[in-house]
Amino acid sequence: MSDEPLIDDEDGTALEAHLESGGVRLDKALAEIFPTLSRARLQALLAEGAVTRDGEPVSGGSAKAREGLYTITLPPVVSATPAPEAIPLTVLFEDADLIVVDKPAGMAAHPAPGSETGTLVNALLAHCGASLSGIGGVARPGIVHRLDKDTSGVMVAAKSDRAHAGLSALFATHDIERTYIALTRGAPSPAKGRIETLIGRSSSDRKKMAVLNSGGRNAITDYVVERRFGEPAKAGGASMAARVSCTLQTGRTHQIRVHLASKGAPILGDAVYGSGSPAAGVKAAIADAGLKRQALHAAVLGFVHPVTGDQLRFETAPPRDMTELERLLADL
Template sequence: MDEELYEEDEELQELYEHQRFVVDAKQGLLRIDRFLIERLKNTSRNKIQDGIKKGYVKVNDEEVKTNYKIRPADIVTISFPKPKIETEIIPQDIPLNVVYEDDHLMVINKEAGMVVHPAHGNWDGTLVNALVHRFQNLPTSRNGEVKPGLVHRIDKDTSGLMVIAKTEPVMTHLAKQFFDHTIERTYNAVVWGEPKEDTGTVIGHVGRSLKDRRVYTVFPDGEYGKHAVTHYQVLKRLRYVSLVKCNLETGRTHQIRVHMKHIGHNLFNDERYGGDKILKGEKFSKYKAFVENCFKIIPRQALHAKSLGFIHPITKEELRFESELPQDFQELLDKWEHYVQYT
């Protein structure tokens, strides 16, 4: 989860397990509970029937009874509440790359691979585990007891700058700056292809895909999702890929990854959004081997939160921070520059 101020509806979405099935045109009449038990692994018939009775299962956006028989082309949607997991945050002495710190806040340069806060599959080893070891009584963000100090977040495999609040007033003030879009955030990304224009703006509502809730997508304005704006500038053209700078006007989940894919320039090696395949270039085996080697150099989406600027909530001073590109990112650029120069 990449690049966003915590938003209430995003948090509520995480409380449910969402699934969607479109009934095959050749499907014969079949009770809804029998239909689902074949598709929901490790889910008992009792749980399915109880979920139908409680309205967690809908057909064509309407609640049904347990004896409802599905028909071809029916759309079955499921929103089972996730089991509540009570977990204590384990303080862990994890090194952090601290860029700036005072009594009120801290700015860090997060390494790629570090999860920001505990969640399913990552209950320790996160940034939050490091923060509760380092500080006591950090403020918690809205709708979450396990996110002390966090005002925003960036994806696990995105590297770069984050600001941490040490007190409640500072968190509130910073959160308002994010909400008002007055925080300056720029990212560097390597994308497939070369944009036609040197600068541009992508405007498009971003929301969870209706087909796969693990990913986000762009929807027509007003139809679904939230208003999102990304400004980009081409910094370097490398024949089949480009280095671009992205400035976030809004901060939706996966915004840069989704917006750049939307305009045909998927982030390099972004597995979730299709950038982990050769999307531009030659058919020669030598080129394919070169790209595969580049994938190994940076086994993640090529995205780095390069700069961060905001007003200090207490001193009112304008603060701005720049970070250097991480080693894997820089090595990727060097490889492509060498390739373009000598082939």
């Protein structure tokens, strides 16, 4: 190993050191010559392509280390406190205590690694200012529930602490009406039913959720196949795709995506849970519709206003990418 000092560039964003011998795992070797970085952090930087050896990118912490000059380019430090951003919002309802919006696909609910800006929180901070509830913490003010970044649809956020507490209680007891529209590969069978499983982290990929035989948390989804596309010529054959309405009885991470995939009908465009390839006609329709995400839309959100006691219910249609895909699927 090298006893050369760590070298910072003028901006403090790059680290360099020379490795004089190899043979051990790369992440372990790098941890010795870059002692300020943990192996987990080094593995993430390797995966991001932020590490070079003699000017050439290297990746994979389990590979054997080789002698050479290693440079690590560190990403800029991001403030832990989100900044207000003047991002247009489709506001469905707003009063002194809460705000309901139709979140577009591609917008994360709150800042997270890889989505530090352009989130719903950034937009709400600009729109609501100091009135946004702070119970969620500085990184997630007002957020009481989430939609996946690439899922569109209705979301509610709290503007007052009393609304935040009340909404959180409603979500905890599942006293919320939540219905989603999904376009799926094939169709779940039977055409109407309830999916009840345990859902938890996948043992093979910790970034994914999975149906578990034990452990995890109970998850319940009621579904109805509303329309089938590409009906087979012979009776008993499988449809190419379907429009499925899903009503959540619980709210687990990726619940609908995991549940539909477990029924052999993953959501079209889902790069994480959509194993297998759709029929050629469906694949062409996805491309022509410009769908670049999972075809999932939070269509209905209903609840009792936690402060006024009024019954509120909001419903929005899927955005253009999903409506165009459905139109194209109807021609199969």
